[in-house]
Amino acid sequence: MTPTKVNNLEQALTQNQYEWLDKLKELGQELLRDKAGLIGVILITALVLMAFFAPYISPHDPTEQDLSARLVPPVWYEKGTWDHVFGTDHLGRDVLSRSIHGSRVSLWVGTSVVFMAGGFGVLMGLMAGYLGGRVDAFIMRWIDTQVAFPGLLLALIILSVIGPSLTTVVVVLSLNGWMVYGRMTRSAVLSIRQSPFVESAEIVGCRWPRIIFRHILPNLTSPLLTLAILEFARIVLAEAALSFLGLGIQPPATSWGLDVAVGKNYMFMAWWLVTIPGSAIAITVLAVNLVASWLRLISDPQEREKQFARHMAGRMRRHLKLKNEKESARS
Amino acid sequence: MGRFIFWRLIHGLIVILGVTVIVFVVTRMVGDPVQVMLPMESTLEQRAAFEKKLGLDRPIFIQFIDFVEDISRLDFGDSLWQHRPAMEIVFEKLPMTILLTVVGIGFACIIAIPLGIIAALRPGGIADRVTVFGSLLGLSVPQFWLGLLFIVLFAVQFRILPTSGSATPSHIILPALTLALPTLARLVMLVRSSMIDELNQQYVKTSFAKGLPFVRVVGVHALRNAALPIMTLVGWEAIRALAGYSVVVETVFAWPGIGLTAIQAIEREDLILVQAIVFTAAISVVLINIAMDFIYKFIDPRLKLI
Numbered sequence: 001m002t003p004t005k006v007n008n009l010e011q012a013l014t015q016n017q018y019e020w021l022d023k024l025k026e027l028g029q030e031l032l033r034d035k036a037g038l039i040g041v042i043l044i045t046a047l048v049l050m051a052f053f054a055p056y057i058s059p060h061d062p063t064e065q066d067l068s069a070r071l072v073p074p075v076w077y078e079k080g081t082w083d084h085v086f087g088t089d090h091l092g093r094d095v096l097s098r099s100i101h102g103s104r105v106s107l108w109v110g111t112s113v114v115f116m117a118g119g120f121g122v123l124m125g126l127m128a129g130y131l132g133g134r135v136d137a138f139i140m141r142w143i144d145t146q147v148a149f150p151g152l153l154l155a156l157i158i159l160s161v162i163g164p165s166l167t168t169v170v171v172v173l174s175l176n177g178w179m180v181y182g183r184m185t186r187s188a189v190l191s192i193r194q195s196p197f198v199e200s201a202e203i204v205g206c207r208w209p210r211i212i213f214r215h216i217l218p219n220l221t222s223p224l225l226t227l228a229i230l231e232f233a234r235i236v237l238a239e240a241a242l243s244f245l246g247l248g249i250q251p252p253a254t255s256w257g258l259d260v261a262v263g264k265n266y267m268f269m270a271w272w273l274v275t276i277p278g279s280a281i282a283i284t285v286l287a288v289n290l291v292a293s294w295l296r297l298i299s300d301p302q303e304r305e306k307q308f309a310r311h312m313a314g315r316m317r318r319h320l321k322l323k324n325e326k327e328s329a330r331s
Numbered sequence: 332m333g334r335f336i337f338w339r340l341i342h343g344l345i346v347i348l349g350v351t352v353i354v355f356v357v358t359r360m361v362g363d364p365v366q367v368m369l370p371m372e373s374t375l376e377q378r379a380a381f382e383k384k385l386g387l388d389r390p391i392f393i394q395f396i397d398f399v400e401d402i403s404r405l406d407f408g409d410s411l412w413q414h415r416p417a418m419e420i421v422f423e424k425l426p427m428t429i430l431l432t433v434v435g436i437g438f439a440c441i442i443a444i445p446l447g448i449i450a451a452l453r454p455g456g457i458a459d460r461v462t463v464f465g466s467l468l469g470l471s472v473p474q475f476w477l478g479l480l481f482i483v484l485f486a487v488q489f490r491i492l493p494t495s496g497s498a499t500p501s502h503i504i505l506p507a508l509t510l511a512l513p514t515l516a517r518l519v520m521l522v523r524s525s526m527i528d529e530l531n532q533q534y535v536k537t538s539f540a541k542g543l544p545f546v547r548v549v550g551v552h553a554l555r556n557a558a559l560p561i562m563t564l565v566g567w568e569a570i571r572a573l574a575g576y577s578v579v580v581e582t583v584f585a586w587p588g589i590g591l592t593a594i595q596a597i598e599r600e601d602l603i604l605v606q607a608i609v610f611t612a613a614i615s616v617v618l619i620n621i622a623m624d625f626i627y628k629f630i631d632p633r634l635k636l637i
Contacts, residue, residue, distance in 0.1 A: 036464070141345075148346040148620060150612035152575030153593060154353060157605055160597040161357050237473055241579050244475045245594060260476055267479060268487060278476035286471035293467065310455060 030298050037294025043287035051103040058097035059083075062254045066092035074272050087272045089262065095272060099280050102256040105166070105249055106284060109239045110232045113173045118228050121178035122220075125185025126212040130193055140186070143179045151176045159247040169248050173238055177231060184227055188220050222299040229292040233285045240281050256281045339624065343617035350613040355398055358602050359391065407607040412599040417607035421589060425611060428581070428588030432572040434503055435510035436565060443515050444561075447522025448549060454527050462519055469516030478509040478583035495585035506584040510577060514568045521564050525557040532556075558630055566623040573615045 031038050050057065066088070073079050074087045074095075086095040128139040155172045162168050192198065193216065201215050242248030243257030251258065256277040263273025297303045373381075382388045385408075386397060401407065407417040450462035485505060486494040493502050529535065530553055538548040578590035585591065589608050596604040 141342075144342065145346050145349050148343075148613075148616055149350055149353075150574035150609060150616055152578060153609045153612050154350070154575075156575065156578070156593060156597060157354065157609055158357050160600075160605075161602075233471070240473050241475060244473075245578065245582060247597070257473070257475075260473075260479070264479060267483060271483060274476070274479050274483075278473060278479070281476065282468075282472045285473075286468060289467045289471050293463075 031294070034294050034297070036290045037297075040287045040290030040294065043283065044291060047103055047284055047287070048107065050100055051107045054101050054104055058094075058100040060094035060097040062093065062098045062101040063252050064093060068092065073270070086276050087270070089259075089270075089273050090266055095259075095276050098254050098259055099256065099277055101254040102259060102277060102280060103284070105243075105253065105255040106236045106239060106281070109166070109170055109173070110235045112170050113177065113235045114228050114232050116170065116174040117176075117178040117231070118181050118224070120174070121181025122185045122217070122224065124178070125182040126189055126216065128182065129186040129189025130208060130212050130216065136186075139182065143182050147179050155242070156245070156247055159242070164242075164247045164250055166249060166253070169239060169242060173235055173242075177235065180231065181224070181227065184223065185220060188223060189216055192216055192219055222295075226292055226295045226299065229288060229295065233288040233292065236281065236285055236288070335624075336621075339621045343621065346617050347610070347613050350609060351399060351402060354606055354609055355395055358606065359387070359394065402610060407610075408603050410596070410601055410604040410607075412596060412601040412604060417604045420592065420604060421607050421611050424587060424589045424592045425615075427586065428573065428577055428590060431503065431506055431510060431577060431581070431586055431588055432569055435507040435572065436514060436568055438507055438511040439514040439518055439568070440565065442511075443518035444522055444554075447519045448526055448554070450519070450523045451526035451530060452549070459523070462523065466516035466519045469512050472512065474509055474513065475579045475583050477512060478505070478580060481505045481509060482583070502584075502586075506580050506586045509583070510572060510580045517568070518561070518564060521560055522557070525560050526553060529553040529557045559627065562626060562630060563623070566619060566626070570616050570619050573619065574612055 031041060070088060070090055070092045074084075077087075084094050084096070086099065088094055089098070124139050124143075128136040155176055158172050159168055189212075198211060198215055201211050206215070239248055239255070240257030240260070243255040244261045246261065249255035249258050259277035260274055260281075263270070263277070267274050297307065379388075386394060405418050409415060410417045410420055413420060446462055450459040453459060482494045482505070485492040492505055493499065494505070495502075526549075530549070532553075535548060535553055538552055539545075543552075575590065575593070577588060578594060580586065581588045581590035582594055589611065593605060593608045596602075596608065
């Protein structure tokens, strides 16, 4: 290899790196402009860190029972202690530690279902949209049929027969949720497959797997990302609901939905057993929804235009106001 | 039109057949119904007798034919838990679920449509931002938790509403509100966005210019054109509720609908009753889907049915 070529390669590599950094910086600046999105991103980062370091930051073992300290109220009550900041449940287990550990299940189920359902759905959508014809007809009828299934009831029957566990919950939720990715990917592929770059790739002689993965899929990133984040929120809620009904995560494992179900029996004397894991679910899902709506705003050109117009109108108004004030001061 | 009905019915049959196959495979081949339904300490003779009673000792293919035949007569057999025909129980409980769904979605529509219109009048204004954040919040709160909070708040703290059961008309208020919340949140967002689109159309400006009253332009002309996506969502929400998403609400408030019955049947390992409930749900979903297509045609005559 000649030195010039190496230089070129180096140049290309460094250039690429800077581009990536610039894009990240741009994204960060966009984020600072949208307070709701910023709050969402901060909350999600905190949650991920919390789930990752759960054994190190939780004050107690989540399954450690202490029958002498049952139903201790949170610290701001007279009987509360700093040892159990959010109190304890009917077996004397620390509510704060259980809530910290519960985040692991929610995030794990959400992530794996999004990857499994998303992967399968996107693959089906790409094939249906690009190959067309009988493949398209078959996949779309399949999706139509499965969308019309009573999803949750089928999930309940499958879970009760096979036996609920973390794995079965993930599998059942993935089987239930891939259709939305398929439909969306297909409609996006249909609009993209007529574009010149796809036609050029076809003329050059690329086979269909290369075209759909190398040329079409990268162009679907932003709508798919938004959809995946929205689905993540839905999955976290679904897992919580299944665990609440007793067909999701089983004790002794910890899950927010399971904790609410247990706390329900002590709801009238110990409100914190229901409220704290419930708020954990609500805050997680809210954070994810905030990020999703921010992403949708910045990835939609129409919305960006509106935002820009609003921004400029605001500047104009301020400018005029200042000008008027100056003039009135002068006169 | 005739062709359209024909194809919709065929598709409905495929859906129901698909549900049949899945339920059959899950209950007979993946799981062992005898082990699920009989107590652990039952003897081998008892197991054999039970197998014979359900016809499980015959080839799997014949079992499937029998299964389909029984279903086509809406005969699922006797519930193991209540010892009477499963369909009888389902027909007893189904009206309660339908009532809850109708009242819940009614609540959602009554609140969501005015709120969405108000938000759409000034996009980016204070009312709009509050509405959007409120609906994001509504989408984020788990339904079962909201139901429990309602119970603590209205039934225990203020003592104004009953917590569970269905004895008096006021029993429906809390479950219907809980069921309505996510629907309400999605509906507000949709009404808002489709009304923003409609209000930017030329015909709205023309109507204002020729001096039509504000309420008439917004509430009649624009709203009617925005109605199609709204109707789609309402129909979809009804399908969701019937397809099992009312299970959570019914469990929290002990509302005696098919959702609560399904959970109780699963707890008691009464697969026959569960099967009957899943089928009823599948059939109602198919029927609502077909009905929705007709309603579209009714609202928007421009639509062509296939």
